[in-house]
Amino acid sequence: MIEPRLDNRPCGGRYADIVQAIGHTPLVELRRITPKPGVRIYAKLESYNPTGSVKDRVARAMIEDAEARGAIQPGQTILEPTSGNTGISLAMICSRKGYPLKVVMPDNVTEERTRLLKMYGAEIVYSPGEQGSNGAVAMALEMAEADASYYMPYQYGNPANPLAHYNGTAVEILEELDEVAAFVGGLGTGGTLMGCARRLKEEDPDTLIVAAEPLQGELVQGLRSLDDGYIPPILDLSLLDRKIFVSNRDAVVWTKRLLAEEGLFAGVSAGAIASIAARVADGLDDGNVVFVVPDDGWKYLSSGVYTRSLEELEGSLDSASFW
Amino acid sequence: MSTVKIPPVLRSSTGGEKEVGAEGSSVGEVLRSLAQQHPETEHQLFSEDGELNRYVNVYLNDEDVRVLDGLETPVKEADTLVILPAMAGGAI
Numbered sequence: 001m002i003e004p005r006l007d008n009r010p011c012g013g014r015y016a017d018i019v020q021a022i023g024h025t026p027l028v029e030l031r032r033i034t035p036k037p038g039v040r041i042y043a044k045l046e047s048y049n050p051t052g053s054v055k056d057r058v059a060r061a062m063i064e065d066a067e068a069r070g071a072i073q074p075g076q077t078i079l080e081p082t083s084g085n086t087g088i089s090l091a092m093i094c095s096r097k098g099y100p101l102k103v104v105m106p107d108n109v110t111e112e113r114t115r116l117l118k119m120y121g122a123e124i125v126y127s128p129g130e131q132g133s134n135g136a137v138a139m140a141l142e143m144a145e146a147d148a149s150y151y152m153p154y155q156y157g158n159p160a161n162p163l164a165h166y167n168g169t170a171v172e173i174l175e176e177l178d179e180v181a182a183f184v185g186g187l188g189t190g191g192t193l194m195g196c197a198r199r200l201k202e203e204d205p206d207t208l209i210v211a212a213e214p215l216q217g218e219l220v221q222g223l224r225s226l227d228d229g230y231i232p233p234i235l236d237l238s239l240l241d242r243k244i245f246v247s248n249r250d251a252v253v254w255t256k257r258l259l260a261e262e263g264l265f266a267g268v269s270a271g272a273i274a275s276i277a278a279r280v281a282d283g284l285d286d287g288n289v290v291f292v293v294p295d296d297g298w299k300y301l302s303s304g305v306y307t308r309s310l311e312e313l314e315g316s317l318d319s320a321s322f323w
Numbered sequence: 324m325s326t327v328k329i330p331p332v333l334r335s336s337t338g339g340e341k342e343v344g345a346e347g348s349s350v351g352e353v354l355r356s357l358a359q360q361h362p363e364t365e366h367q368l369f370s371e372d373g374e375l376n377r378y379v380n381v382y383l384n385d386e387d388v389r390v391l392d393g394l395e396t397p398v399k400e401a402d403t404l405v406i407l408p409a410m411a412g413g414a415i
Contacts, residue, residue: 213387
């Protein structure tokens with residue numbers, strides 16, 4: 001009998017392109033920050049995506065959805081309001097796929113975000129920092145309306161955004177854990193929470209879905225009236241069990257804790273989300289609490305969060321825009 | 324008496340006050356009490372059908388009341404209500 005050849009795996013490897021390497025991120029148990037021995041806290045490290053954030057999933061989903069629908073043409077300029085991570089993800093994906101990218105963002109984000117965007121080839125248009133993301137969204141919508149040659153994925157209203165999490169993030173979590181008592185995500189566009197809520201509650205309707213949102217400091221609340229307010233179209237509050245704001249100060253405290261106690265070098269939004277995950281865990285007797293780490297800490301180094309004391313940071317926290 | 328924190332965008336309606344004390348055992352009662360003290364806040368906080376204006380978020384301490392029991396959410400003596408405008412999520 002002739003033995004079958006023992007061939008090695010094909011030399012091409014698993015991922016033919018950097019875009020294919022998006023997702024399948026580690027789920028890591030954090031044993032030191034859980035307040036209860038019977039409750040296990042897990043961090044989904046979305047920082048392991050190619051450009052370093054969860055937004056790689058969303059950017060890929062939005063662009064590939066647009067391509068599948070014939071909504072964008074080769075070489076068409078993509079326009080998007082984004083203060084950082086989505087822009088960075090889009091910049092990488094658009095450069096791989098041949099689409100010029102223009103991003104609109106507030107002028108008070110950290111320097112690293114600006115550098116990363118330019119590094120990946122994006123053109124930046126700045127909106128007034130005191131208007132926060134509301135101002136960026138409004139400006140981008142005006143630009144898109146004025147020039148039909150742009151295609152705006154519009155992460156705040158694009159169903160491909162939550163679908164990326166419904167089909168990706170949540171599935172990966174369910175593949176690793178027998179049960180999820182609670183899921184805690186950061187509330188920005190609502191994509192992570194909506195997509196994961198739907199998938200996780202399909203599996204277990206009792207899974208708690210908790211949103212951690214940034215407490216926008218007074219210095220970034222540059223609204224002339226309440227009518228200038230904004231609610232992401234994809235956000236459906238009925239899918240949330242709790243929605244809790246976190247101050248920049250608390251976010252920084254917990255970001256430092258993640259690094260000191262768990263060896264996790266996470267972005268400041270992760271600290272905020274972790275604080276709520278621990279709070280939710282404290283209200284349970286047992287079970288798994290999963291939270292998303294949207295990105296790592298490299299983009300926030302210049303803010304001094306990791307190297308300066310809270311007292312030294314106090315004066316800058318009100319005007320900072322970390323997530 | 325509960326404390327209601329007023330965001331910058333509403334302070335012209337409260338005579339510049341950043342915090343206002345108001346009575347009530349539910350979120351709705353406390354906000355109505357605020358509106359009685361400062362009538363210009365009424366149409367900004369509430370829509371014509373008596374519900375919260377869609378661009379107004381109200382937090383019981385730090386939790387959004389829309390995800391709790393809305394205007395019926397119980398309020399205790401030492402609680403703080405924080406009114407915030409709806410803002411697009413941060414740097415994303």
